[in-house]
Amino acid sequence: MLIRGTFVQCPKLGELVxxxxxLAAVDDSGYITHFENAESSTSLELQHVQTALILPLGTFLLPPFNDLHLHAPQFLYQGTGLDLPLLEWLHQYAFKAEEKLDRDPVLARTVYRRLGQRLVKAGxxxxxxxxxxxxxxxxxLAEEMQSTGIRAYVGKVSMDISSRPSYIEASSSAAVDAARAFGEKLEQTYSVTSQSRPSFVxxxxxxxxxxxxxxxxxxxxxxxxAEKGWRIQSxxxxxxxxxxxxxxxxGEDDIHxxxxxxxxxxxxxxxxxTFISSSSSSSSKPFVDLHALGTAIAHCPLSNIYFSASRAFPLREALEAQTKIGLGTDIAGGYSLDVMSAMRMAVAVSRIREGERVRTVSPDHGKSLAIDWKESLFLATxxxxQALGIDSGIFRVGAPFDAQQIRLFDPRSGxxxxxxxFFxxxxxxxKVHEESYEKPDLTEEMIEKWWCVGDERNREAVWVQGVKIFG
Structure with missing residues (x-):
């Protein structure tokens, strides 16, 4: 596949390119084999042999979003039940919803199928x-994620204490055995060798x-x-x-x-x-420790607002410590499935923190705690x-062709x-016939407008490793 047009990406924090x-060339395995200006000699040779898909004016490709934290069964009651402190909320809403899906496989499949559809539609x-x-x-859940073609890390929840009597595992050893059995079954079912298409589950x-x-x-x-090399989330x-x-x-903090x-x-x-630095004399030390360990953080600003209202996540301090950080929607602790909402909230919360810093310290003392929209776009892509450990999030030779196609304006009318x-x-x-005017290039201002007020109507397609899964 050859695809020609405008590509947008954030190769590092705060940088938009x-x-x-x-021109991108994608092989049959879904990896980028060529990525250069469309008028370079190699690009022209490729286009002489194969016809390229040309993106229309007003459209660009961006790496898809990565959602680092989402409770799939809680999609059942997304947008309701956000009126209690965290531990009460878990018992009143979350555990009941999860137990309900465990009892009803038909309902579970319906919820998870729609969840997969909504995720890819949201980019x-x-x-x-x-x-x-x-x-x-x-x-x-794994079956429905595989059917969408999305990259999905599926976690069987483990817990053996302090839950509902009817929603708990019999013992610690039983819980470990169940986690092993699930992981091995999932790997066997979705091994690459047994699939006609690559498995990303x-x-x-x-x-x-x-x-x-x-x-x-x-x-x-x-x-x-450690034995299996499986990823961990909590x-x-x-x-x-x-x-x-x-x-x-x-008798100690959960980080220890x-x-x-x-x-x-x-x-x-x-x-x-959010409260990881509250017991340390240095607010950045726990983040330095996490950086040294290679552990990543899923920043979930919307649920942060609901369940950690007395304290905002120290995002700037974590970034300064070079901790790996991405964004999470945290359904249903957060009510929006869209990572674009998480980006906007991350910026808003950070600006509130900066305002508090200026009022209580000094506008000229210390680095700003606010992040901007380009930094949030880096976190989302x-x-x-990087937090997930996947070779995605950027367009370059050797990377999988993961992309979302965004349309900003109609190429016929503007x-x-x-x-x-865009008045x-x-x-x-x-004023000018399309044939006679110089076609406008996409600008940062145009992309910022989409970042602020764009929605699903702007998303025309999504690819994962060369396979179009939406559009």
Whole structure:
């Protein structure tokens, strides 16, 4: 496949690159084999042999979004039940919803099928999913994610204490055995050699969080991950009530508990980490430690607002420590499945933090705590890919062709797509015939407008490793 047009990407934090009129060649395995200006000699040779798909004016390709933290069964009640503190909310809403899907496989398949459809429509190319306790229900989740073609890390939740009496595993050893059985079954079912198309579904070890996992269970899951090389996901330092519960019941912070059980590794994503620095004399030290361990953080700003309202995640400090960070929607602790919402909220929360810093410290003292829209776009694309350990999030030779196609305006009229309005551009199109005017290049301002007010109406296609999964 050859595809010619404008490519947009964030190769590093805060940097936006617009590559106008470039050509990507994608082989039969879905990897980029050529990526240069469309008028280079090699590009012209390729186009002489094969016809390129030419993107219309007003359209660009961007790497798809990566959602690092989403509770798949909680999609059942997305957008409701956000009125309680975290630990009460879990018992009142989350555990009940998860148990309901474990009892009803037909409902589970319906929920997970629609979840997959909504994810790709929202431009999500990879997602790390919390499932439920029951292995069979999680296999349904894996099946539906495989059918969408999305990159999905599916986690059978493990927990042996402090849950509903009817929604808990019998013992720590039973929980470890169940996690092993699920992971091995998923790998056997979706091994590359058994598939007509590549499988992007993988198991991820998922201790829910310290309050619901005994030390014995955490130790067993850490050993299982080391044995199998499977990824790990959990929650850490999410809310003040959770942090205080762990200190009271276990006598130390959950970062130390996870670390001693070998659950903070280069394969780990920990969601939230909002209160991770509250017990340290240096606010950046825990992030430096996570950077050294290679552990990534899923920043979920919307659920941060609901469940950690007394404290915002120290995003700038974590970035300064070079911790791997991406974004998560945290359905249903967050009510929006769209990573674009997470990007916007991440910027908004950081600006509030900067305002507080200026008021309480000094406008001229210290680095700004605010991030901008380009930094958030990096977190949603390449930053998230790096946290997941996948070679995606950027267009380059050797990388899989993962992309989403975004339309900003109609190439015939200059009228913006969806909610976008480009009034000056419309005037150009109405005054001059299309054949006689110089076609306008996409600008940062145009992309920023899409970032701020764009929605699903602007998304025309999504590819994962060369396969179009939407559009």
């Amino acid at each position: 617009i590559l106008s009129d470039w 999500t190319g990879a997602v790390s999913l919390f499932g439920t306790l029951k292995g069979d229900t999680n296999m349904i 993988h198991p991820v070890i998922t201790p829910r969080f310290v309050p619901t996992c005994s030390d014995e269970l955490l130790h067993g899951l850490g050993a299982l991950s 929650h850490m330092a999410e809310s003040s009530d959770q942090v205080e519960w762990v200190r009271k019941e276990r 508990i996870f670390k001693k059980h070998n659950l903070l590794t280069s394969r780990t994503i920990q969601a939230h980490c 390449l930053g998230g890919a 009228i913006g797509a969806g909610a976008l309005d 000056e551009l419309e005037m150009i199109f109405t």
